[in-house]
Amino acid sequence: MSNGFSLSRRALMAGAAASTLAARAALAAGVAPDPVVATRLGPVRGRMLAGGVRVFKGLRYAAPPVGRLRFRAPQPLRPSRAIMDAGTFGNAAIQAPGQPDMPADETHGEDCLFLNVWTPPAAKKAPVMVWLHGGGFSGGAASRPTYWGDAFARDGVVLVSVNHRLNVFGYTQLPDSWGPDYASSGLAGMLDIVAALRWVRDNIDRFGGDPANVTIFGESGGGAKVSLLLGMPSAKGLYHKAIIQSGAMLEAAPRAYAQGLGAALTQELGVKPGDVAALAAVPTDKVYAAQDAAIAAVKSTATKGFLIDGFVPSIDGRELPRGPFSPVAQAMAAPVPLIIGTNKDEMTMFLIGDPKIRNQTEDEHAAYVRDIYPAQAEALIPAVRAAYPDYTPGYRSVIVAGARSFWMNAITLAERKLPQGAPVWMYRMDWELPERGGSFKASHALELSFVFGTYDNVRNFVGPSDGPARLSAQMHPAWVAFARTGRPDHAAIPPWPRYNASTRATMIFNLTSHVENDPLSQMRRILQGG
CATH class of the missing domain: 3.40.50.1820 (Alpha/Beta hydrolase fold, catalytic domain)
Known part of the structure; x- marks a missing residue:
């Protein structure tokens, strides 16, 4: 050849x-x-x-x-x-x-x-x-x-x-x-x-x-x-x-912002435009260390986006013509079946260690929600309290932060994929980690060793209980079945209906998994503005 x-x-x-x-x-x-x-x-x-x-x-x-x-x-x-x-x-x-x-x-x-x-x-x-x-x-x-x-x-x-x-x-x-x-x-x-x-x-x-x-x-x-x-x-x-x-991405960094970062980086490194030899000669550690200064020098307008500021993928008009799901799904995605989902308490991993979040009062929680969702806050605050009556104000703030960064993007991506015809399945992983006093709940990344069947490799994270094995016996075969046949159904879980904009059937993975139609429907409608 x-x-x-x-x-x-x-x-x-x-x-x-x-x-x-x-x-x-x-x-x-x-x-x-x-x-x-x-x-x-x-x-x-x-x-x-x-x-x-x-x-x-x-x-x-x-x-x-x-x-x-x-x-x-x-x-x-x-x-x-x-x-x-x-x-x-x-x-x-x-x-x-x-x-x-x-x-x-x-x-x-x-x-x-x-x-x-x-x-x-x-x-x-x-x-x-x-x-x-x-x-x-x-x-x-x-x-x-x-x-x-x-x-x-x-x-x-x-x-x-x-x-x-x-x-x-x-x-x-x-x-x-x-x-x-x-x-x-x-x-x-x-x-x-x-x-x-x-x-x-x-x-x-x-x-x-x-x-x-x-x-x-x-x-x-x-x-x-x-x-x-x-x-x-x-x-x-x-x-x-x-x-x-737990990673639906609708948009990417704008080219003008990304080029501004690139120009700021080469200026920080003392490399003139187009000088390939000089760029190649900069030591690796110096390039890595310069990125923070470049980010600080270029103001991002993506203050509430998911992974679209800093040194991240950007739209170039050719390799990535536009955001992959903004304003709609790109045509090339049409024939591709999709499983998409999130974990119940995504942001505990990032936020609950901060005493200012963990120990919030009701008033501080309300202020936090108003900062993230100013237009929806007055309806959203009681809706989150109703959906999570046993959660403290700080944990309810974690839910709201997770909705912004993960859950609503997953729903939006699924909705934009549905008109193309290929099937979509939605899930949520709800099992709460007993370790660390239960503070992580159903955190970001917790499902990974269940999907891979590698929970024994990471017992320092998932703990000694039989929960990981029970979750893995449900999630891992679903991923295998999907890879093999294009459908995630298998004998250890209930029948998993396809997602649609009417029923919004969602597999809730837990020690005993079940299907729930339109979970957290009131919160979803508020966040979607209807």
């Missing part, structure tokens, strides 16, 4: 021969051999896990975006004849240290375009799920223990997780003076994901996956990335179903 992404037949045969020799040696020693797969970019050696699951970690899917490739769209990776060892995770993107779920051995670098694959034993045309991690657009990594794909692979799914550029390295939109190579630099991190999806299209059959049955899914910032992919023409046809967990 002439596209630069395939090896010669001779190289593939050499890799296969090496694989055969390694397998024979392992069998002679009485152990299961490490699996070797000949991808179009070269042979890779993974690891065999319990039950025949195979994992391949740290697979490159594009060239390292360093030096003169900094801020540019991802470039093709040259094939190699050597067998690459895929036994350890690759770098995550440059980001702040000390995040609660960050393992001690996690590494970071600008060279971060790596993905991981978990595949079932003897897989053939298995459904594929591509995971986009959370952390907004500034942090997170595909390698964290919550996201390990063993359970998905055991249940017949090929699970792919993706690292990509973040923050200033992934979303700096340079001004037009930098020329065509940087016309979409404000979407570099999203274009990384598109490149990873192309890798899946071209290679996943060699891991037993079906490139014609790909589900993209993500939570928080990962859900926002899924939202954006539903509006990016270059991603069309690379996925077939989508799941957005």
Whole structure:
């Protein structure tokens, strides 16, 4: 092939021969051999896990975006004849240290375009799920223990997780003076994901996956990335179903604002417009440190938007023609079935540790609501009290903040998707975490280990009770069923009706799950102005 992404037949045969020799040696020693797969970019050696699951970690899917490739769209990776060892995770993107779920051995670098694959034993045309991690657009990594794909692979799914550029390295939109190579630099991190999806299209059959049955899914910032992919023409046809967990994103940063940030950044770095060599020579840590000053220098008008200020994806008119769901869904999203939902108490993770929120009086709560929703506050305050009669004023403020940042965006995105015809399913996760005195309730990100079946990996977060296992027995098979068939129904949950603007049927996940029509209907009507 002439596209630069395939090896010669001779190289593939050499890799296969090496694989055969390694397998024979392992069998002679009485152990299961490490699996070797000949991808179009070269042979890779993974690891065999319990039950025949195979994992391949740290697979490159594009060239390292360093030096003169900094801020540019991802470039093709040259094939190699050597067998690459895929036994350890690759770098995550440059980001702040000390995040609660960050393992001690996690590494970071600008060279971060790596993905991981978990595949079932003897897989053939298995459904594929591509995971986009959370952390907004500034942090997170595909390698964290919550996201390990063993359970998905055991249940017949090929699970792919993706690292990509973040923050200033992934979303700096340079001004037009930098020329065509940087016309979409404000979407570099999203274009990384598109490149990873192309890798899946071209290679996943060699891991037993079906490139014609790909589900993209993500939570928080990962859900926002899924939202954006539903509006990016270059991603069309690379996925077939989508799941957005606590991260519905309707809009993106305006280009003028994003270019202003890019200009402020290069000024802070002392780099003149168009000087590619000078930009490439700036040390990584200096680039990362300069982003705060650039943000401070450029006033954002998106004070109440979801992830649309700072170094985040921006509209360029080509790779992202407009907001993915603003004012309506883009046509390319029409054939894609969707699961979308939130957790009951999303904002406890961010707000309840603040004594000013946790210890609010009724008057302080009312002032908080008026600040967030000035036009709806007088109707909303009693509606929230009626919906959550056992909540303190501070926890009711958390509910209102979560409605603004998560719940109403999910409803709006679903409503704008419905006219296109493909089915939509809505959920809410209500189980309250007993740990930490119950202060987190059903917090943001709590559902992740239930979906992945990895709750034993994160017992320090989810606690020792049987609640996580019971939730996982309901949520994980629903995600697997959706990936396999396009419907989330399975025997451990009630029938899950499709969402529509009339009944608004919503699966309420809890120890015993149930379907509720139009939950919190009074609050929804107030917030929607009708």
